[in-house]
Amino acid sequence: MYYMYLGPTFQVPIPPETMRTKIKNRNKEISLIDGDINIIKDPGLTEIRFKILLPNSSYPFNQSILNKSGRAAEYLDQLEILKQSQDPFRFIVVRMTDGGRLLNMDNIQCTLEDYTIDEDAREGYDFYVDIELKQYREWGAKKITIDKDGNGNTVAKTESTRSTIGHAGCPGIVAAKEGDTLQTICLKNFGMKLAYSNLPIVKKLNKIAVPAILATGQKIQMYKTKINKDGIPGGVLY
Template sequence: MYLFFMDGVQLPVAPPKLKTKIKNNNKTITLINEGEVNLLKTAGLTELSFDIELPNAAYPYAAYPDGFQAATYYLEKFERLKIDKEPFQFIVTRTKPNGDLLFDTNLKVTLEDYEIIEDATNGFDIEVAIELKQYRDYGTKKLVVKAAPEGSKSSKKVATVTNRSSAKTPAKSYTVKAGDTLWGICQKELGNGSKYKEIAKLNGIKNPGMIKAGQVIRFE
C-alpha cells in the first residue's frame, strides 16, 4: 500500500506512478594530453513528478482519514502552497500487504508546477499533474565588527561570527491533531523530522503514515 502526503495532507488516491529524477552537477573538462575527465560535484536537487486523481465522489478505493473532501479542497491546498512560497514536506510510505514497512520517501520540497486536467472521460473527477523539487535549507552567518574600546592604544577592530539558535526544550508527549503527520510532529516538537522512525518504534507504530487524531505520541 502506498500513501502520499503533501504538507501533512494525504492525497485521496495514491498515484499509479511516481517519477524521481536524481540530478548531479558533475562537470566534464578536457585536459591537454589527458583527454576528458569528470569533476565530481555535490548532487543537484531531486525532482519528482506524478499525476493524481481528485475524486468528486467518495469512491470505495479513495482514502479520507478525516472524512470526504471534494477536489476543490485539494486544489485550494495546492494554490496556497504556491502563494505562500514556503517549502513543505513530501512523504510517501510504502507497506507490504502484511503491514511490513518498506522504504519511504521523505523530502522537503517546493511545488514547482501543477497542471489541472478536466477530461470528459473522467466524469466529474479532476486530474492534476504535479512537479516538485527538493528544497535545501540555507543561510548566512552574521559578522559583527567592533571598534577598539575608546581610549585604547590599539586601532584594530574585532570581528566575531554569531549563530542564532531557536532550540527549545522538547515536550515529553504530543496529542495528534487532524492533519498531523509523524514527520511534522517530530519536526515541530523535536526540531528534527527525520526522527519519525525512531519515535514510531518507541510508540509501537507499525506504519508511521497511519496515525489518528487523539493518539498520544511519547518522545521518551
C-alpha cells in the same frame, strides 16, 4: 499500498499509479589535450513528478486518513496555498505491504514547482493534476549584531536573514487587494500551517461562493469573537 503527504494537512486521497524521481547530476566534463575528464560534484536537487486524481465522487479505493470525504476543490485550495506560500514542506511517502508491514518511507523537504490541472468530461467530474516537486536545501545568510553585555563584555548575536511565513496576530477585517484570493489572504494572515484549516471557516463566515474570485476592496471578516455571559468578547473562534 502506500500513503502520500504534501505537508501536514494534504494527504493525497488516491495515490498515483506511478511516480518518477530524478536524481540530478552536477558532474562537469572538461576536454583536455589528451582526452576528456569528469569533475565529480555533489548531486543536484532531486526532482519528483507524479499525476494524481482529485475526486468529486466517493470511491472505495480512497485511502485518505485525514479527509476521507474531501472533494477536488478542497485539495486545489491546498495546492494554491502550498504554491503561494513560497515555503518548503515535507513530502512523505509511506510504502506498505497489503498485510501492513512497512517497506520503506521517503521524507524529503520540497517545494511545489509546477502543477497542471486537467478536466475531461468523459471521465466524469473528477480532476487530474500533474505535480512537480523539487528538493529543498536549507540556506541563508547570517546577520551578526555586536553589542555589550551588562559587564561591558563584547557579545555577538546571530540571526538568520531567511524567515518563514507566519503571524501571531490576525486583524479582524482584511480588505482584498487587486489579485487577492481568499487562499492568499488566509496565507498572509494565518501562515501556511493554519491557512488551510481556517480557509473553510472564513469562506463560510463571509458567505463566499468562489474563494478565487474577490472584488478589489472587498472586506473579509477573518474570525468572529466569542461573547461571554456578560456580553464581552472573550476570545477568538478559528
